[in-house]
Amino acid sequence: xxxxxxxxxxxxxxxxxxxxxxxxxxxxxxxxxxxxxxxxxxxxxxxxxxxxxxxxxxxxxxxxxxxxxxxxxxxxxxxxxxxxxxxxxxxxxxxxxxxxxxxxxxxxxxxxxxxxxxxxxxxxxxxxxxxxxxxxxxxxxxxxxxxxxxxxxxxxxxxxxxxxxxxxxxxxxxxxxxxxxxxxxxxxxxxxxxxxxxxxxxxx
Amino acid sequence: xxxxxxxxxxxxxxxxxxxxxxxxxxxxxxxxxxxxxxxxxxxxxxxxxxxxxxxxxxxxxxxxxxxxxxxxxxxxxxxxxxxxxxxxxxxxxxxxxxxxxxxxxxxxxxxxxxxxxxxxxxxxxxxxxxxxx
Numbered sequence: 001x002x003x004x005x006x007x008x009x010x011x012x013x014x015x016x017x018x019x020x021x022x023x024x025x026x027x028x029x030x031x032x033x034x035x036x037x038x039x040x041x042x043x044x045x046x047x048x049x050x051x052x053x054x055x056x057x058x059x060x061x062x063x064x065x066x067x068x069x070x071x072x073x074x075x076x077x078x079x080x081x082x083x084x085x086x087x088x089x090x091x092x093x094x095x096x097x098x099x100x101x102x103x104x105x106x107x108x109x110x111x112x113x114x115x116x117x118x119x120x121x122x123x124x125x126x127x128x129x130x131x132x133x134x135x136x137x138x139x140x141x142x143x144x145x146x147x148x149x150x151x152x153x154x155x156x157x158x159x160x161x162x163x164x165x166x167x168x169x170x171x172x173x174x175x176x177x178x179x180x181x182x183x184x185x186x187x188x189x190x191x192x193x194x195x196x197x198x199x200x201x202x203x204x
Numbered sequence: 205x206x207x208x209x210x211x212x213x214x215x216x217x218x219x220x221x222x223x224x225x226x227x228x229x230x231x232x233x234x235x236x237x238x239x240x241x242x243x244x245x246x247x248x249x250x251x252x253x254x255x256x257x258x259x260x261x262x263x264x265x266x267x268x269x270x271x272x273x274x275x276x277x278x279x280x281x282x283x284x285x286x287x288x289x290x291x292x293x294x295x296x297x298x299x300x301x302x303x304x305x306x307x308x309x310x311x312x313x314x315x316x317x318x319x320x321x322x323x324x325x326x327x328x329x330x331x332x333x334x335x336x337x
Binding site: 035037040041044073074075077078079080081082083085086118119167168 | 248249250252253254255256257258279280281283284285287288
């Protein structure tokens with residue numbers, strides 16, 4: 001898979017647009033079990049990413065992803081900056097410029113391992129890893145765009161009955177049960193936006 | 205933000221609230237004087253409650269000491285952002301900065317007290333972490 005400049009810009013706009021558009025929803029989720037700043041934080045970070053266009057999309061995909069990651073690390077604030085930023089940075093580091101599906105499977109695996117290390121967490125603790133890990137598995141099994149998006153949305157929904165073990169929500173103990181994890185929701189939205197941008201491009 | 209020249213271990217205070225970070229730094233200054241390099245940072249880049257990597261990197265530079273720097277943090281994001289900042293340091297400094305697992309206010313005072321006596325970075329970290337363990 002090689003993404004030309006126009007597709008890279010479209011991808012960046014789709015990712016940023018999803019976070020800006022859903023900022024209030026994410027903040028609402030975070031008010032239930034966190035400190036209520038997730039939507040605002042992600043919006044701030046992705047507005048900074050948008051501001052790096054058009055130059056950002058001039059970079060080859062790996063460099064572009066690394067720059068997005070570093071921007072998120074520096075601008076988001078809160079734990080989600082280093083976590084989501086690390087994902088993008090490590091994905092960029094692991095991907096070759098001309099990436100095959102196998103390259104993408106391997107690179108997402110490495111990026112997820114880095115997120116686990118950064119958060120000292122793993123799937124099952126009501127964090128964004130509860131979306132990233134199962135979605136990566138669908139990707140690795142050869143799932144198509146529809147299957148990947150369905151898994152992302154379904155995985156975020158499956159965090160609702162989970163007990164939070166990491167992050168601010170863990171302070172709530174059992175009261176964290178019954179609410180969707182905001183970080184899982186933003187991860188699912190980003191995956192959905194990325195896939196939609198890439199698929200519409202492939203069909204156009 | 206304030207600092208002083210000293211060969212003692214530097215102390216960095218990171219809180220979601222700039223007021224808490226500054227207040228904790230005031231307490232450290234009152235209790236141990238200017239014997240330790242000290243800096244604080246708090247708030248997100250827009251001035252709201254939160255922490256940010258750039259501010260933490262600046263604070264580490266300000267409190268830098270050849271003996272190293274001990275960082276005291278409050279809640280989750282402060283810790284994650286501090287760890288990120290440490291990883292972004294030049295390699296020769298990275299190994300000389302630690303994030304302490306201790307309450308931010310009490311930990312800062314205890315760490316600074318330990319540092320003011322000329323203790324090593326490991327001893328400073330241990331004293332902050334053991335006091336409330």
